[in-house]
Each structure stands twice: as structure tokens, then as C-alpha cells.
Amino acid sequence: MSSKLGVENIAHTNGTNAMTISSGGVATFPNAPVGDFISVAQQWRLSTTTNVSTNGDVTANWEANDSSGYGGIGTNLTQSSGIFSFGLTGKYLITFTGRFVIAASDEAVSFSLHITQDNSSYSEVAVVTQGNRGTSGTIVAIGSNSFIFNVTNTSNDKFKFVTSSFAGGSYLTGNTSVQRTGFVVMRLGA
Numbered sequence: 001m002s003s004k005l006g007v008e009n010i011a012h013t014n015g016t017n018a019m020t021i022s023s024g025g026v027a028t029f030p031n032a033p034v035g036d037f038i039s040v041a042q043q044w045r046l047s048t049t050t051n052v053s054t055n056g057d058v059t060a061n062w063e064a065n066d067s068s069g070y071g072g073i074g075t076n077l078t079q080s081s082g083i084f085s086f087g088l089t090g091k092y093l094i095t096f097t098g099r100f101v102i103a104a105s106d107e108a109v110s111f112s113l114h115i116t117q118d119n120s121s122y123s124e125v126a127v128v129t130q131g132n133r134g135t136s137g138t139i140v141a142i143g144s145n146s147f148i149f150n151v152t153n154t155s156n157d158k159f160k161f162v163t164s165s166f167a168g169g170s171y172l173t174g175n176t177s178v179q180r181t182g183f184v185v186m187r188l189g190a
Helices: none
Strands: 002-004 007-010 017-020 041-046 062-064 078-080 083-085 090-102 109-116 123-130 139-150 158-164 182-189
Touching: 078 158, 090 109, 090 123, 109 139
Parallel strands: none
Antiparallel strands: 002 007, 007 017, 041 062, 041 182, 078 083, 083 158, 090 139, 090 182, 109 123, 109 158
16 A cells, blocks of 8 residues: 555555545545445335224335435335335345334234235234333334345335234324334345
8 A cells, every 4th residue: 555645545466456545535446346336225104194003014105205305226116005016136124113103002012024025925024012001191102123135036025014903093103294104225235
């Protein structure tokens, strides 16, 4: 490694393919670096309250983030009636958050991520559970979880969200302008 006026050159032993880092910290590559870059990073949310006193799939009120300043990458994620599909194979990190209003009668409500790899049978792979214990009224609670999904077939590999133990008026909150209940999907690599 040699240094010239605050610029660092990092090179292979024969001096070719040097990466240059300026004194301001900007890296410059003469060739494309080896490895994958994030080609998909998207954020989705519930646009309004859903699943009031309902246990089952969260099928309605999903929207891609469209707030001012949002900076998603790629557009390959699609959904139909709450079933999300991928446009590219790869390894995807799915991080989801549930914001609940929990009725006094509900001690443990759940919001969970389910995946399929055969476009038919779904399995729960991550869950957020919150409860209302010891209060006489409703409470608001938030929880998050994540899962890395190895998507090998875009026709068969899909995901959805499911609520359970929602009785007595518990529900998921949503908002068309603010992220409350929703998720981020990021493609980590091939």
C-alpha cells in the first residue's frame, strides 16, 4: 500500500486492479468489485386498521411505501390478496413489525410470517406475540421479528402474514402515511 497526498491505493501484489480511497473516504474501483449488491430493498405497510377480532390471513390494505423521501431499491415484489411474490430468486431478509391494539380480554395476540415453497402449503417461520395482562382497557403494543428466505423458485416461493388470538376487539393498526404495521424485504444476494 502506498500513500500520496492523502490518497490510499490498495492493490494486488502485481500492482493491478488498485482500489483508490480518497482522503474524503470515497472508494473508487477500476473494475467492478466481486460479489453481490443489494438489488431489492422495499418497504410495505398496512394502510389502515385490519383484522379486527379476526384470526387469519392479513389479505387487505397492503401498500408499498409511497411517502415523500422513501428510497426503495428495485420493484420486483408483488402481492395479491396478501400473498407476496418475488420477481428474482435469491436470499431475502424479511423484517416485519406489528403494531397492535389489544383488548383487555386478549392475553396473547400474534402476528406471524408464513412461507410456502410449493405455492400451496404454508409454514409459520417467525412470530411476534404481545399480550394485555392485568389491565381493564385496551393497550397498544409493538413487536418485530425477521427471517431470511432462500427463494429458489419465483413461482412457488411466497409469503404472507397471519393473525391469531384476536378476540374482543384486538386489531393491527395501519396508516397510509406512516409506517406502523409492515415489513421490509431486502435481497441480500443470489
